Amino acid sequence: MGAGDGDSNFMVEKKPVQLDSGMISANVYEQHFLASDWDPILSMDNHAMSFDVSAGFSPYIVGVSEQMPNLSFFSSKRHVPSTHLVDNNHQTETNLKWKKRKAVSNEFHKKDGSPESAKSSKEKDEKKGKTSKHSKINTQNADAGKDDYIHVRAKRGQATNSHSLAERVRREKISERMRLLQDLVPGCNKITGKAMMLDEIINYVQSLQRQVEFLSMKLAAVHPEVNFDIEQILSKGILHSEDGNAAATLGFGPGMTTTHSHLHGVIQTDVRMCSMPNSQISPTARIPNAWDHELQNIAPMSFIDSKDLNGDMKVQI
Amino acid sequence: MHNNKCLKENPNPNPNQPLLAYHFIQALTRINLTAHTTTSTKQRSHIIKHAAYVSMAFAAGNKRTWTHAVLLHNRFPLKTRFHRLSGSRRSFIMSLSRNKKTHRHAHLLRSLVPGGHAMEFSSLLMETANYIQYLTAQVRLMQCIVEKFDMHV
Numbered sequence: 373m374g375a376g377d378g379d380s381n382f383m384v385e386k387k388p389v390q391l392d393s394g395m396i397s398a399n400v401y402e403q404h405f406l407a408s409d410w411d412p413i414l415s416m417d418n419h420a421m422s423f424d425v426s427a428g429f430s431p432y433i434v435g436v437s438e439q440m441p442n443l444s445f446f447s448s449k450r451h452v453p454s455t456h457l458v459d460n461n462h463q464t465e466t467n468l469k470w471k472k473r474k475a476v477s478n479e480f481h482k483k484d485g486s487p488e489s490a491k492s493s494k495e496k497d498e499k500k501g502k503t504s505k506h507s508k509i510n511t512q513n514a515d516a517g518k519d520d521y522i523h524v525r526a527k528r529g530q531a532t533n534s535h536s537l538a539e540r541v542r543r544e545k546i547s548e549r550m551r552l553l554q555d556l557v558p559g560c561n562k563i564t565g566k567a568m569m570l571d572e573i574i575n576y577v578q579s580l581q582r583q584v585e586f587l588s589m590k591l592a593a594v595h596p597e598v599n600f601d602i603e604q605i606l607s608k609g610i611l612h613s614e615d616g617n618a619a620a621t622l623g624f625g626p627g628m629t630t631t632h633s634h635l636h637g638v639i640q641t642d643v644r645m646c647s648m649p650n651s652q653i654s655p656t657a658r659i660p661n662a663w664d665h666e667l668q669n670i671a672p673m674s675f676i677d678s679k680d681l682n683g684d685m686k687v688q689i
Numbered sequence: 690m691h692n693n694k695c696l697k698e699n700p701n702p703n704p705n706q707p708l709l710a711y712h713f714i715q716a717l718t719r720i721n722l723t724a725h726t727t728t729s730t731k732q733r734s735h736i737i738k739h740a741a742y743v744s745m746a747f748a749a750g751n752k753r754t755w756t757h758a759v760l761l762h763n764r765f766p767l768k769t770r771f772h773r774l775s776g777s778r779r780s781f782i783m784s785l786s787r788n789k790k791t792h793r794h795a796h797l798l799r800s801l802v803p804g805g806h807a808m809e810f811s812s813l814l815m816e817t818a819n820y821i822q823y824l825t826a827q828v829r830l831m832q833c834i835v836e837k838f839d840m841h842v
Contacts, residue, residue: 542811549814556821570794573817577801580824585738587831591717592734594838 703826705748710830712744717834739763742803745827755816758804 524541526532550569554560557576563569703709720736746759798813799805802820805813 545811546814549811553814553818556818567790567794574794574797574801577821580828583828584741587828587835588738588741589734590835591831592730592737
């Protein structure tokens with residue numbers, strides 16, 4: 373890791389840097405860019421990029437006033453193959469703004485722990501074929517305190533204060549997540565705008581919670597009349613109804629009751645017979661112990677022995 | 690046919706639906722075993738609602754903030770104030786700008802999603818997304834159960 377921490381001339385904040393091939397090619401891109409259009413660099417604040425002169429290659433230079441002596445340094449970097457520049461040429465013309473919105477998706481995907489998705493989002497912006505997990509220097513305030521930093525570049529004609537950059541990243545993160553929520557909440561495709569979307573989301577969550585309450589009331593009313601075997605039938609029925617064969621299982625039900633004597637085992641074997649992958653069963657096998665503990669608060673009495681159940685095991689339909 | 694109501698198209702299929710069903714039905718049977726003679730309908734509905742949330746949180750796993758909040762609230766019903774304390778500085782700052790519309794929305798959302806007071810806005814949105822997924826799964830499950838009871842009775 374060529375972190376030029378000692379090079380204090382160009383460092384605003386000391387942050388770890390991981391330079392890899394992706395950054396080098398981006399650097400090349402930037403050299404071409406520097407030559408063609410000086411404006412974006414001029415319009416940018418001096419943000420931290422560490423500098424390793426000794427390593428022979430330079431990362432992004434973000435600061436303005438310190439850049440003048442370095443132009444010559446940059447021009448010496450032209451030995452990087454021009455094919456790369458040619459690839460990016462079409463993008464340079466069209467994308468003079470040099471927007472780098474991967475900050476949003478990068479951080480978003482970092483939270484999910486998948487570096488590959490960060491790669492796919494980066495390709496949009498930088499048109500590079502090779503990215504691995506990038507940890508770049510944070511250009512935001514030092515209060516972030518994360519280990520991985522996201523490189524943010526200001527758009528053309530926008531404020532370049534570090535605060536506003538941080539604000540912009542945060543806003544983009546929020547809008548990205550609102551778009552996700554838009555897919556989840558039904559009927560939100562036409563609504564745009566944060567306030568109305570939030571209205572819809574809040575209404576939806578409230579209605580869902582009210583539905584849970586209403587259904588639990590209904591269940592409480594119906595519940596004592598129904599027997600445990602019905603639960604067993606239901607567990608089969610519900611799990612099969614997810615696949616779409618509810619009708620078949622209902623006729624199947626009464627045949628099952630005679631073969632099971634243990635309620636706990638009933639549900640477990642029942643569940644195993646349904647079309648569920650084993651990976652979902654095995655964690656639940658040991659969960660019942662914890663589950664009993666969880667449910668202590670809900671059902672105050674302890675779990676009744678299975679012997680008591682056998683007497684009650686009649687199908688009351 | 691009644692079953693068709695259960696099988697309406699789910700736009701967000703939850704991968705943990707069988708797990709949810711298993712936990713919830715187990716909880717229901719326990720409740721039926723232990724409490725069906727002694728409690729009134731209203732009490733039982735409250736217990737079932739509580740069981741629904743706990744089984745939902747259980748099925749969702751421990752990686753989410755809202756599941757933490759739900760399970761913690763389940764174990765220690767009186768210690769909700771500790772959750773508020775962890776975000777107290779944030780809530781103080783936010784109370785200053787409560788009159789803005791977005792902040793009102795955010796405050797509402799935080800009060801809806803369990804454990805929402807201790808998070809910043811972007812992670813709150815993530816938690817809401819996950820919460821909505823599990824809530825819809827839970828609602829569908831309960832609708833199926835209720836409909837099957839209606840058919841039998």
